[in-house]
Amino acid sequence: MKKLIAITVVCFIVVSCLFVVGKGLFFYQGRYQPPPTTLPNLADINAPALAAEAFSETPEKRAGTVLIDFAHDNNFSPWELNILLSRVVSRGFAVEFWRAKPEDKAGGETRARDLEGKLRFVDTLIVISPQSAFAVKEIDLIKEFVKKGGKLLLVEDPTRRPAGYAYQRTESVPINDIATEFDFLFESDYLYNLKENNGNYRYVFFKEFTQHELTRGLGQILLYSAGSFSGSAMGVVFTDENTYSSKTEARGRLSPLVLATDSKVLGVYDLTFLIEPYNASFDNNQLISNISDWLTVSGRTFSLADFPYFLEDAPVAAYSDVSLLRQGLEFKNFLTDMGKNPSVAKYEETTSLAKDTVYISLFKESAKIKKFLDSANIVFTETNVEIKGMGTIPQKGLAIIYLHREGEKEILAVLAETDEKLKETLDLLKSGGFRQWLVSDTLAIYPPAKEKEEKKPEEKKEPEKPPEPPKPK
Amino acid sequence: MKLNIRSPEWVKRVFRHWSLWVLLAIALGVVSGNFVFDTFIGKPNVGIVQINSLLYPWTLPRIAEMLKYVAENDKIKAVVLEIDSPGGDAVSSEEIYLEILELRKKKPVIAHINLVGASGAYYVSLAANLIYAKSTTTLGSIGAWVQLPEHETMPEDVIWTGPYKETGSSIRETVNRLEMFKQNFLQTVTSQRGDKLKISQDELSKAGIYNGIESLRYGLIDEFGSSSQAIQKAAELAGLRNYGTVDVNTELDVYLPAWWTFSWSAEASKIHSNMLPIYYYLYTSPEAQE
Numbered sequence: 001m002k003k004l005i006a007i008t009v010v011c012f013i014v015v016s017c018l019f020v021v022g023k024g025l026f027f028y029q030g031r032y033q034p035p036p037t038t039l040p041n042l043a044d045i046n047a048p049a050l051a052a053e054a055f056s057e058t059p060e061k062r063a064g065t066v067l068i069d070f071a072h073d074n075n076f077s078p079w080e081l082n083i084l085l086s087r088v089v090s091r092g093f094a095v096e097f098w099r100a101k102p103e104d105k106a107g108g109e110t111r112a113r114d115l116e117g118k119l120r121f122v123d124t125l126i127v128i129s130p131q132s133a134f135a136v137k138e139i140d141l142i143k144e145f146v147k148k149g150g151k152l153l154l155v156e157d158p159t160r161r162p163a164g165y166a167y168q169r170t171e172s173v174p175i176n177d178i179a180t181e182f183d184f185l186f187e188s189d190y191l192y193n194l195k196e197n198n199g200n201y202r203y204v205f206f207k208e209f210t211q212h213e214l215t216r217g218l219g220q221i222l223l224y225s226a227g228s229f230s231g232s233a234m235g236v237v238f239t240d241e242n243t244y245s246s247k248t249e250a251r252g253r254l255s256p257l258v259l260a261t262d263s264k265v266l267g268v269y270d271l272t273f274l275i276e277p278y279n280a281s282f283d284n285n286q287l288i289s290n291i292s293d294w295l296t297v298s299g300r301t302f303s304l305a306d307f308p309y310f311l312e313d314a315p316v317a318a319y320s321d322v323s324l325l326r327q328g329l330e331f332k333n334f335l336t337d338m339g340k341n342p343s344v345a346k347y348e349e350t351t352s353l354a355k356d357t358v359y360i361s362l363f364k365e366s367a368k369i370k371k372f373l374d375s376a377n378i379v380f381t382e383t384n385v386e387i388k389g390m391g392t393i394p395q396k397g398l399a400i401i402y403l404h405r406e407g408e409k410e411i412l413a414v415l416a417e418t419d420e421k422l423k424e425t426l427d428l429l430k431s432g433g434f435r436q437w438l439v440s441d442t443l444a445i446y447p448p449a450k451e452k453e454e455k456k457p458e459e460k461k462e463p464e465k466p467p468e469p470p471k472p473k
Numbered sequence: 474m475k476l477n478i479r480s481p482e483w484v485k486r487v488f489r490h491w492s493l494w495v496l497l498a499i500a501l502g503v504v505s506g507n508f509v510f511d512t513f514i515g516k517p518n519v520g521i522v523q524i525n526s527l528l529y530p531w532t533l534p535r536i537a538e539m540l541k542y543v544a545e546n547d548k549i550k551a552v553v554l555e556i557d558s559p560g561g562d563a564v565s566s567e568e569i570y571l572e573i574l575e576l577r578k579k580k581p582v583i584a585h586i587n588l589v590g591a592s593g594a595y596y597v598s599l600a601a602n603l604i605y606a607k608s609t610t611t612l613g614s615i616g617a618w619v620q621l622p623e624h625e626t627m628p629e630d631v632i633w634t635g636p637y638k639e640t641g642s643s644i645r646e647t648v649n650r651l652e653m654f655k656q657n658f659l660q661t662v663t664s665q666r667g668d669k670l671k672i673s674q675d676e677l678s679k680a681g682i683y684n685g686i687e688s689l690r691y692g693l694i695d696e697f698g699s700s701s702q703a704i705q706k707a708a709e710l711a712g713l714r715n716y717g718t719v720d721v722n723t724e725l726d727v728y729l730p731a732w733w734t735f736s737w738s739a740e741a742s743k744i745h746s747n748m749l750p751i752y753y754y755l756y757t758s759p760e761a762q763e
Contacts, residue, residue: 004494005494007491007495007498008498009498010498011494011495011498011499011502012499012501012502012505013502015498015501015502015503016501016503016505016506016509017506019503019505019506019507019510020506020509020510020514022506023506023510023514024510024514025714026715027516027517027713027714027716028714029713029714030712031712032550032551032581032710034577034578034581037574038664038665039574040660040661040663040664044656044660045653045660046653047650047652048649048652050645050646194678194679195675199648199649199652200651200652201678203648277643277645
């Protein structure tokens with residue numbers, strides 16, 4: 001019996017084990033071998049050091065005015081221009097913001113008139129990331145301004161454009177409406193470099209420069225949100241072989257800074273490097289100073305229409321005869337209001353002065369400035385005035401305004417037949433209304449009252465108000 | 474002689490017959506073996522964990538709960554992560570990644586990516602033994618992004634002890650940290666994919682999106698496969714011949730809202746104040762960000 005029990009127990013154990021093994025084999029065929037776990041070496045993870053280069057400069061003083069467009073919903077804050085503007089101001093230039101007036105929202109007409117007035121006295125115009133379109137008249141004025149030697153700085157930034165598809169749907173790119181007039185185009189891209197950058201693919205180094213005053217002293221600049229240009233403008237700064245354009249996904253010799261129209265127009269496709277603290281990276285401060293130098297070296301020429309802005313500080317209101325002293329004084333007051341620092345004197349006392357002069361005279365005293373009038377082929381006879389190209393005009397009821405340039409000195413001659421006509425002409429000069437009587441860049445002929453009556457119904461032009469006087473240079 | 478079956482003699486004769494004892498032993502052995510197997514070994518299962526939500530601090534505890542469950546449940550011998558997500562914030566993504574790495578030491582884990590496994594979701598997948606996807610799956614977006622802190626303000630009625638107490642850091646430092654997050658992600662891809670990776674770091678750092686075909690070509694995934702193929706592979710790695718499956722989400726009553734039901738901006742506003750920079754391993758389109 002004991003033997004039987006033993007057999008039974010053994011049998012039970014064996015069967016139990018076999019069942020466990022069998023069931024195990026039914027479900028399992030091996031064991032899991034976990035693979036080795038490799039973790040990234042965090043010590044190898046680094047970010048570039050934040051290096052701020054010290055910068056100082058001793059700029060040369062100049063005189064002039066920079067106008068900054070703020071009338072086209074421009075996508076920047078004046079705070080952001082602190083660095084650039086402080087450099088411009090330290091060079092002796094005045095800075096003026098051109099802000100849109102409420103009535104300008106209706107259309108470009110009043111804005112254009114405003115711009116026309118502003119451009120008469122500025123040396124440089126800066127347009128940054130405009131969001132609303134320029135009127136055709138405004139673009140024409142800017143072209144004319146550049147033609148007269150004014151400098152134009154166009155700045156756009158890929159981060160300031162409307163985002164995403166909204167940008168693609170934009171019918172007009174306001175900055176390009178101007179840029180294309182000077183044969184270049186802001187591309188709808190941004191530049192990036194995956195191999196060599198300053199902590200982000202968009203923070204691109206530039207080491208290749210064209211020999212130019214804008215690149216003086218540059219070894220390496222760092223642009224934080226640069227885009228590229230196309231067109232025939234001259235590149236100033238170039239990408240390396242590892243920098244791509246986001247639009248074409250191709251490498252090429254791309255440039256985020258270009259010069260056009262005899263170096264009078266500068267396109268800059270990155271605003272960020274002008275802003276603190278990005279200005280302090282590598283040679284960015286030097287580039288900003290070079291741009292400031294470029295902005296403040298003016299080659300601007302003025303025409304009669306730009307009166308009174310072509311008159312340098314401290315002009316002289318010179319009268320030909322003591323009977324005109326009152327008118328000379330009144331005109332002096334006007335120039336004072338315009339921020340000039342004028343004096344009044346008899347003409348004979350002014351001939352040896354190097355100062356700009358406004359000569360106020362009746363026709364009968366015109367012989368005193370004959371040499372200037374001769375250069376314009378204006379000859380006074382007994383009763384007539386002979387003007388080359390215009391023939392002979394009777395003196396009766398006539399007035400002439402003529403701008404003569406002698407070296408650095410500007411001489412503005414205001415001549416009329418009678419005292420009354422002279423007063424009327426000076427008033428016209430003050431109000432800006434003389435511009436409708438311009439016959440050339442240097443000559444305006446104010447006809448007798450009868451002719452005016454004939455002409456007025458056609459022209460219906462309101463007399464222009466003189467623009468706000470610029471800050472004293 | 475005829476025996477009375479109730480007689481003691483009959484009982485003795487029966488109990489002396491060995492075959493009956495053996496039969497009894499077998500029967501008891503089967504019952505006992507079954508009990509022992511079920512109690513101490515058990516029928517193996519493959520646990521299926523669905524991660525189809527954004528990886529954010531408020532989805533993280535539920536995902537972690539499921540991962541803990543599959544790690545501690547002895548009957549779950551392998552795990553398949555059914556991933557369908559564009560990622561989330563970097564911290565949540567890394568937390569899930571590390572939990573899966575720990576889980577992988579005990580049990581094989583297969584990541585099966587369905588519609589999308591981008592950015593943080595791909596980061597999470599990297600911790601698995603193998604990554605399965607379909608040829609039409611969207612993967613990649615290996616990179617990070619951050620909303621830059623606003624410029625410091627200077628209120629009259631609050632004062633801080635340091636210039637970055639309010640914003641955390643300068644914009645430039647935030648960008649530098651973002652670069653470190655990117656490098657971390659890239660190194661994680663490199664360390665986990667190893668020699669399988671057939672794409673340059675430069676190309677990866679573009680944070681591009683790839684389909685399954687490209688992903689397989691570049692070594693970002695291991696195989697094409699359906700969910701059941703992923704389960705089969707997980708079982709194979711665990712050494713299972715026959716197995717069941719456990720839907721862990723159902724088991725634990727975890728229902729994560731699908732990622733496409735989230736409003737990105739609403740979610741971001743929950744964790745993102747205008748000042749505090751939060752780093753994301755999240756693939757979003759510009760429209761979604763708007």
